[in-house]
Amino acid sequence: MTISEVRATTPVAVPGGEVGPPGPSLVRLPLVGTTAASTGTGTGTGTAVASTHRRSLGQGWQRLIGVAILLVVWEVVSLAGWVGPQELAAPTAVISAGAHLIADGQLGDALWASLQRVLWGLVVGVPLGAALALVAGLSRAGENLVDAPVQMLRFVPIIGLESLFVLWLGVGQTAKISMIALGVMFPVYINTFAAVRSIDPRYHELADVVGLGRWGRIRRIVLPATVPGFLVGLRMAMAVAWLLLVFAEQINASSGLGYLIVEAQTYFQSNVIVVCLACYAVLGLLTDVLVRRLEKLLLPWAPGR
Amino acid sequence: MTVLAVQPAPAIPADRAVVVRGLQRNFGTRRVLRGVDLEIYRGEFVALLGRSGSGKSTILRALAGLDRGGSGELYVPRRRAVVYQDPRLLPWARVVDNVVLGLDGPETASRGAKALSEVGLDGHERDWPKTLSGGEAQRVSLARALVSDPELLLLDEPFGALDALTRIRMHGLVRELCERHHPAVLLVTHDVDEAILLADRVLVLTDGRLSLDTPVTVGHPRTGADPAFSALRSRLLSELGVAEDGHAAR
Numbered sequence: 303m304t305i306s307e308v309r310a311t312t313p314v315a316v317p318g319g320e321v322g323p324p325g326p327s328l329v330r331l332p333l334v335g336t337t338a339a340s341t342g343t344g345t346g347t348g349t350a351v352a353s354t355h356r357r358s359l360g361q362g363w364q365r366l367i368g369v370a371i372l373l374v375v376w377e378v379v380s381l382a383g384w385v386g387p388q389e390l391a392a393p394t395a396v397i398s399a400g401a402h403l404i405a406d407g408q409l410g411d412a413l414w415a416s417l418q419r420v421l422w423g424l425v426v427g428v429p430l431g432a433a434l435a436l437v438a439g440l441s442r443a444g445e446n447l448v449d450a451p452v453q454m455l456r457f458v459p460i461i462g463l464e465s466l467f468v469l470w471l472g473v474g475q476t477a478k479i480s481m482i483a484l485g486v487m488f489p490v491y492i493n494t495f496a497a498v499r500s501i502d503p504r505y506h507e508l509a510d511v512v513g514l515g516r517w518g519r520i521r522r523i524v525l526p527a528t529v530p531g532f533l534v535g536l537r538m539a540m541a542v543a544w545l546l547l548v549f550a551e552q553i554n555a556s557s558g559l560g561y562l563i564v565e566a567q568t569y570f571q572s573n574v575i576v577v578c579l580a581c582y583a584v585l586g587l588l589t590d591v592l593v594r595r596l597e598k599l600l601l602p603w604a605p606g607r
Numbered sequence: 608m609t610v611l612a613v614q615p616a617p618a619i620p621a622d623r624a625v626v627v628r629g630l631q632r633n634f635g636t637r638r639v640l641r642g643v644d645l646e647i648y649r650g651e652f653v654a655l656l657g658r659s660g661s662g663k664s665t666i667l668r669a670l671a672g673l674d675r676g677g678s679g680e681l682y683v684p685r686r687r688a689v690v691y692q693d694p695r696l697l698p699w700a701r702v703v704d705n706v707v708l709g710l711d712g713p714e715t716a717s718r719g720a721k722a723l724s725e726v727g728l729d730g731h732e733r734d735w736p737k738t739l740s741g742g743e744a745q746r747v748s749l750a751r752a753l754v755s756d757p758e759l760l761l762l763d764e765p766f767g768a769l770d771a772l773t774r775i776r777m778h779g780l781v782r783e784l785c786e787r788h789h790p791a792v793l794l795v796t797h798d799v800d801e802a803i804l805l806a807d808r809v810l811v812l813t814d815g816r817l818s819l820d821t822p823v824t825v826g827h828p829r830t831g832a833d834p835a836f837s838a839l840r841s842r843l844l845s846e847l848g849v850a851e852d853g854h855a856a857r
Contacts, residue, residue, distance in 0.1 A: 504695055510673060511689045512709030512751070522708060526699035603699045603735045 391573035396580075399573035408562065413581060415557035419475065419550070420543045420585075423482025428539060430483070431490030432532060438491075439498025440524065452491055460485045461549055468554075478550040485546045489538035497531020498524060530604065533597050540589040548582060619682055624649045624759050624791030625670060632665050632677035639665050640677065641815035649758070650789040654802035657812035658847060663795040666812070667763050670793065684758035684791070688751075692764045694744035696736040703732035706751045722750040725787070726780060742773035746780070753788060760790040764797065778804055799843045803836055804829050811846045819846050 373393050379385050380392030387395060403409035438448040460481060471477040501524065509519045551560020559578045566574035619626050625647035632640040639662040647653050657663040668674040669681060671689050696705045707719040720732055726746040736744060745765060752760060762781075766774045782805060785792060796802055802809050803823055811819040821842075825835045844850065 504691075504693075505697065507673060508695050508697075509709070511671060511687075512755075514709045518709065522700065523697065526697070529699075601699075603737060605698070605737045 388570040388572060391576060395573045396576045399571070400577040400580075403562075403574065403577060409577070409581070412557065412559045412562045412578070413585075415561075416547060416551065416559045417585070419478050419558065420482060420547050420589075422475075422479045423486055423543055423546070424539065426479065427483035427486030427543075428490050428536065431487040431535065431539070432494050434487070435491045435494035435498060435532075436524075436528075439495050439528075440520070449495070452488070456488050456492075460546060464550070464553065473554045478547070478555070481550055482543050482546045485542045486539040489542060490532065490535040493535030493538070494528055494532045497528040500531075501527045529600055530597075533593060533600070536596075537590060537593045540593060541586065544582060544586045544589070622649055623647070623682075624651070624684055625793070626680070626682040627666075627670075628680040630666065630669065630677055630679035630681065632662070632669065632674070638815055642679075643812075643815075643817055645810065645817060645820075647759075647791045647793060649791055652785060652792040652794070652805060652807045654794045654796060654806035654809045655812060656796065656799060656802055656809060656843060656847060659797065661812045662815055663797075663812050664763055667761050667793060667795050670759070671761050686755060686757045687759045687761060688753065688755060688757035688790075689761045689763065690745075690748050690752045690765045692767045694736075694739075694741075694748040696739075696744055696747055698736050700736075701732065702728070702734045702736065702739070702747055705736065705747060706754055708751065710755055718754055719750075722754040723747070725753070725784065726750045742769055742777065745769060745777065749780070749784065753784060753790075756788065757790050760785075760792045762792065762794045762796075764795055766798075766801070767796075774801075781805060799840055799847070800831065802843070803839055809839075809843065811843065813846070813848075819843070 376390075377392050377394060380387065380390065380395070391399070400409070434448050434452065437444040438452075439445070463484070464477075464481060467477040467481055471480060505523050505527065506519070509523055514522060547558075548560055551558045552564055555561040555564070559581055563575050563578045566572070566578070623646055625645065627643055627645040630640050630643040630645075631638070643666060645666075655663050655666065665674065665677075667689075669677055670683055671687060672683070673689075696702075697708070700708070703716065703719045703723065706722055707715040710718065712718075720729070723729060723732060726749050728743060728746055728750070731739070731743070731747075736747070739747065745768075749765075766777050769777065778801065794802065794805060803825060806823055808820070808822050810817050813819075821839075823839065825833055825839060829836060831837065831840075
């Protein structure tokens, strides 16, 4: 009931003994809690939480239905021939293509090749970015020496550097991994550096007061304070790594998901392309989830967790 | 304690913990401290009152070794500890690790646990600071200050951010801890009642100089009901330029 309905129907005793609807000065606010204990906790909040949970389940179903409708439309569009199988295969064709690729091991091999490149790129680029950020963040001299060249390089599009890399390192793995490593280094550097520089100066003052030496300060204050910023950089680095991988593998690769895509392109196999794209998406999602898990593990002390 | 090298004080009697002579401090063109002379005996509890912006915290920071931009002579003990208005705990370290931060020597963990139990927080060693209430966090800060057994304890409006009830409890706690450990104490506060309650001596800072330096002769236990308490209170308030009912006393 709306407030105005309640106002009209709820009688209230007025001075003089007459009973009538509430005067214009007061309105009754409707309350939705129950007086009787309905759950084990017996409080109004218990029922409120239960109904919220039910409501969000309903919303979850709505979201699934939305996706399902999209898939159905896609299938129908393909079946009706409005979009040819060479342009965009139907979902069923994509699934069967995926099944074949898994069965003959092609997808597994491609996945493994792609994953290895990304992992190597991360293993090289992330520690490099973090180390440079610490050097730059911990001293003026470090900042001047390190930050200027990094900021300069930052705006050179990595994708454009690809030709240089191939010139230097040939068309093999090294060039691809180097590109990924370089691309990954920048977000890690920028975020970690910002984190080091934005440590609350009151903590540094505290270090003075309790007599922490330089290494104690780095160990107890600088490093732990920098972890949240570093993890933000890591998440961005993951996204960049996958993007650069897609690019690198499509230029000149002999293995990996990108290679599968290029081959499928040659033979107009859009279903294979969609399978590979779906794999990229899933891999990207998985690495993001991984970093979030890492955050939860490394930051038990952070508020709001 | 701090990196600042303290030269041995030549003509200072052994019973003094703090000797300040002619301390001046300018910030740009603003003369905040215009020549402060102050002495604190070992084990003495001194309260420093003053209006906002009078320079009380400046004196404290100079004694802590955090502000070296002044001029004059400053003699302080080597082992000093500071408690700020904000607890200033490292959020990424557990409570006990916060307490023993910077502590060297043997058995830091047990000394940390002991300090925590003195402030009434046993069992909280492994907690994260985010789980503590304001009063609990400030007690951890106190434990951290006392764990190193300091010769000089500097308290910079330590209870200003706490609610009135917690503040009352903290007063009792500070009194207890000082009776047990006997550091020299400088309490910077704007709360006149707090100063009379806790201190052996009260100073008032006005216009960059100490305008009043008086012992607190109120008998223990000190309560507001004691006429000596209210007499001193009125005197201090008028020195600070505030009448009892809140109007300016001038």
